[in-house]
Amino acid sequence: MAADLLELDDLLCLREFLRVSNDRSGREASLDQQHEVLVADGQRDRFRLHPEPYREVGSASKYAKKARKDFDRLVKDLETGQFGAGGLALWELSRGSRKVKEWAHMIELLEEQGLLVWIHTHRRMYDPRIARDRRTLLEEAIDAEIESHKTSERLMRDVASRAAEGKAAGRLSWGYTRRHDEETGKLIGRVVIPEIAKLVNELFGRVVRGEAISGIEKLWARRGIVNGVGKPFTHAQLVEVLRNRTYIAERVHLPGKQGRWWYHRDEVRITKGDWPPILKGKKGRKLFFAAQTILDDPSRQKVRPGGSRHLQTMFTLCDECVGPMVVSGKRPSKAMKNVVRPGKGTAGGIRNEDGEGRAPIYRCKNKGCVTINKDDLEKFTIEVVLAYLSSPKVYEDLVRLDGEGGQELESLREKLDVLRQEHRDLIQSRKARRITLAAFESLEPDLVNEIETCEKEIRRLETPPVLRGLIEPGVDVRERWEQIDDPVRRRAIVQVVLTPERAGQLRVLKSPGPGKRWPVESRVVLHQAPAA
Structure with missing residues (x-):
């Protein structure tokens, strides 16, 4: 037993960086699955794993918005000498980053400290101090970034195509639910929830009649009306409902960017949607656009809690x-x-x-x-x-x-x-x-x-x-x-x-x-x- 422990201590220690994207398809290997595979690699190829791996959930793409806390911690540990292992273990190189700039910096840090890189999908160990290994690691980083570009372009084409056809996309708006075929389970489309549709019509009607959104917010809170996650509506959420063109069965698409359609009126593309409207017919459209007129009014005073409620301030x-x-x-x-x-x-x-x-x-x-x-x-x-x-x-x-x-x-x-x-x-x-x-x-x-x-x-x-x-x-x-x-x-x-x-x-x-x-x-x- 003592001999086994001594032999284990003599093995090269690698520290894992485990990452999985928020992928609903189920095709991404989970963090635990990646760890199990790397444990098996260590048993076969004679290395051991550090007891504290870096674990991250989120995209490594250049288009990702969310901060990468564990990746940043990994880089900081390498820069400050707190890494605590003889090398880095990855499921595949793109698990770390899909940005060439980030990986080039990482390779330099690994090279300076004489650390190795194990990549499971290659079944081999790389030494950044060796020119051929360094070249392979850089080429892999370039390929990962190019693939990220291709994926982004493909998704943008698909989104634009679906938008042009009026196909629904994104999260369900409040007041809708998905309908599936009872036999096959295939998604048929979106249908209206009648009880919530009445509330949507009520909201538009109250605003068009001149009621303040802040007053409706308080009224709905007293009545126990909640949003999609079971919480009372905030003022901002009520404005989002009032701006939502889904309720008049219109598909909104902003090519190549994210944002609210009312901030990009010259760029937004609007097509007829393939789902039933909640604000029905000409009367519903009239109600919707009357609400937009109120929201668009430049003289509209947005009163904050504790703000001015005097009758004539700022416009007299x-x-x-x-x-x-x-x-x-x-x-x-x-x-x-x-x-x-x-x-x-x-x-x-x-x-x-x-x-x-x-x-x-x-x-x-x-x-x-x-x-x-x-x-x-x-x-x-x-x-x-x-x-x-x-x-x-x-x-x-x-x-x-x-x-x-x-x-x-x-x-x-x-x-x-x-x-x-x-x-x-x-x-x-x-x-x-x-x-x-x-x-x-x-x-x-x-x-x-x-x-x-x-x-x-x-x-x-x-x-x-x-x-x-x-x-x-x-x-x-x-x-x-x-x-x-x-x-x-x-x-x-x-x-x-x-x-x-x-x-x-x-x-x-x-x-x-x-x-x-x-x-x-x-x-x-x-x-x-x-x-x-």
Whole structure:
């Protein structure tokens, strides 16, 4: 027994690097299987294995995003002399890396320290100090990287082909499940889960009616509605659901890159999918694109927990510098313009231009040009908004848009989809050099102008979704306003109404003079858009 232990200690000690990709096909040898094979190699070819192998799960491709902690630890141990063995044992060379740069550095480290490399698939030991062995190891690294390139190109072609045919790909969207043939078990396609489909329709409907996503997040959490992994939806996840074109049976493909389609509108390719939609028919598409309009609105305020919920911050403007107004509960600083010292008999401190002390105010965010009492301004603003929404003409226009204008709006949206696809195709044709630069420059400006004209017309015709629920027949607007207890929704309504195209953009003027709380009517102006 002692002789056996002595003989074992005399054997060359190799330290394993075991790696397996996240391969659902089942063809990859598992980490334990690789270890067992290397143990057998050691018994046959007279080497022993270090008791602490490096173990890694993940891709070694140059396209991999995930950090390779154990590979990095292996390199660091070699660089610092903490490797603790006479060589490296691998299942195959590509188990370590598919990047020539990484392996070239590895070979240099092994050579410097006189360490060997055992590769199971070759059934032999390599010595990087020998020119022929070093050449073989480098050639294997080059072959592994080229194979990685080929695999990537093949996958990209397959994905593009499936996308062009409208085939489903990737993870199942919330609300769908896979359907298999009962006899053969073969995948037939994706089908809708009716209970969840109702929730998807509810979400789109609530957002289009003007409800805040943050409010829906809390409501669904109270109702126990959970996502695909059994947890309550976050705000970001609800936005992902609202952006998901799967629900209108559309396949989205971004050639050669990963990302969200709404960040790459000029590059994304959209085709009709081969699965049933959850948002059905023209009504469903109208609902989907109405939600996109809300999400795309550049003036949309994304309120974070603990963030500003004041009625008019950032979109009510200072008339002096046209900067945004913000709420402040503190006295203005001495450096602010239009600030005067208190007169004799005051309680001390600095007053704002309306003679206010610590009362909450709106003030110019840029330079402090103007300030105005917060409560007075908001009361005035609410009256302006309600007067606008109570107007019979406004109501008639919105009804017309929901009725006669609805078909025109739908046609314009379809036209815009076609124009955007033509623009994407034109860009791709230029990138692939299928058309000359001169031809591109002659075609592209007119196409962009047509897209912008179409978008402008859609904005003109669209019924503001947050207004639609406020002016239903037979219900007083003021009463409906009082029933809204969500400050975010109230803010959204005010923000939609107070635009140059509607009631007017509200701007705050300098007060006529100091030391007095001047009426709001003398302090504000509504800027209207020029008549078309």
